[in-house]
Amino acid sequence: MDTRGNGTGGWSVGLDIGGSKVLGVALDPSGAVRHEVRASTVRGLDGVVSGAVAAVERLADLAGVAVGDLSGVGLGLPGVVDVAAGTVEHAVNLGIEARVGLAALVAERVGAVPVRLENDLNAAVVGAAQFVAPHDADGGRDLAFLALGTGLAAGLLLDGRLRRGSQGAAGEIGHLTFVPDGLPCKCGQAGCLEQYASGSALDAAWPSRTGAPAPAEVFAAAAAGDPRAVDLRDQFATAVAAAVRVLVLTCDVRHVVVGGGVSAVGEPLLDAVRGVLDRAARTSAFLESMRLAERVTLAPSGVPVGAVGAALVGRGDVTA
Ligand SMILES: [Zn+2]
Structure with missing residues (x-):
């Protein structure tokens, strides 16, 4: 089954990019958390992009799929996100102040995969809903x-x-x-x-x-x-x-x-x-x-709900 880029059906990756650490998960096609990664945040636009790309590549590798075969990538960010435009601004804790097209910058590096952004708390509530209710x-x-x-x-x-x-x-x-x-x-x-x-x-x-x-x-x-x-x-x-x-x-x-x-x-x-x-x-x-x-x-302990929610955003489960 070719699920490339269609937003549903394949593995998806979500990252919760915080001021001190990046938490990432890979969800299998059923939506279950199969792999997790954690890394220190490198502040500034270049650091955030490189950190996100590295985490996506690592999670795809753990899942045994090519990055290009992921159904989507979602990034949860502590800032003001324009979901439709794929931009973030005022992410002070990431060292990103002015509005930047982060989705496109990450997509350029990972290939033909939809990359979607969401505010971190919005991603967290989407993730929490999977476990709490x-x-x-x-x-x-x-x-x-x-x-x-x-x-x-x-x-x-x-x-x-x-x-x-x-x-x-x-x-x-x-x-x-x-x-x-x-x-x-x-x-x-x-x-x-x-x-x-x-x-x-x-x-x-x-x-x-x-x-x-x-x-x-x-x-x-x-x-x-x-x-x-x-x-x-x-x-x-x-x-x-x-x-x-x-x-x-x-x-x-x-x-x-x-x-x-x-x-x-x-x-x-x-x-x-x-x-x-x-x-x-x-x-x-x-x-x-x-x-x-x-x-x-x-919130459930030991589950990175923000990253899970970001992955659900990434695979297109959340309407813009
Ligand atoms: Zn106040």
């Missing part, structure tokens, strides 16, 4: 991916379609005001939600004592009864719960999948956020009826 009555078509990393932002899959927004800014809830006149934010405002509910927020509030990531240390110290850590954990969970509330009350998504670096804390994070939501529900019949706590889940 495949058995929903609606087929896992309605969820938000809430990334708690350097910042805080969400990807939205609504009625099976990505909500990218008129300017690609849908889900930028990290810059909602959470504390009036609160901590300054690089966006120019003060008191933004991401100043309280991101990995960076915990890093700033809790200088690591052991070299372990601050979120893991804070939750471990809180579990051991350290009062400062308990306060910080509870403040953090309250801010994350606010993000969940915004997403559900705005879009009524069935699931809010918590991912990003902080989600490595695992169940203690989920318990803390659900605890805040449960306490709020006890004082409000309205919130209780929204069943917020039940909607929050963790």
Whole structure:
């Protein structure tokens, strides 16, 4: 069967290109993850293109197919992506600021394969839907991916379609005001939600004592009864719960999948956020009826959902 370039039916490759690392997967024709690669990100346009090409070639090699026989390549990028034009801009963490035709630059190097770009959180929500909600009555078509990393932002899959927004800014809830006149934010405002509910927020509030990531240390110290850590954990969970509330009350998504670096804390994070939501529900019949706590889940550990989503984008499963 010749599947070259037709967007379906063959192996596909997806890359989640982050500020520090590139995670890649190869999906077999059924959509199952068969191979993974990981590499350090080389910042700047040349480095990003070369890194992407090398990862695609490596994954095709692992899959035992020629690059030209892939049904598609998808790249998830932390920036503003024009899906139709195949361009990205404002990918500050990749060292790419001005608008560039990244899809064409990668395609030139890998050959006759469709190369598609997507915002990283949009790719992540597409990938997360495969794991979190495949058995929903609606087929896992309605969820938000809430990334708690350097910042805080969400990807939205609504009625099976990505909500990218008129300017690609849908889900930028990290810059909602959470504390009036609160901590300054690089966006120019003060008191933004991401100043309280991101990995960076915990890093700033809790200088690591052991070299372990601050979120893991804070939750471990809180579990051991350290009062400062308990306060910080509870403040953090309250801010994350606010993000969940915004997403559900705005879009009524069935699931809010918590991912990003902080989600490595695992169940203690989920318990803390659900605890805040449960306490709020006890004082409000309205919130209780929204069943917020039940909607929050963790992104699957050990699965690079952003790369999986990028591969699904690459093989044309996601409508532009
Ligand atoms: Zn802000």
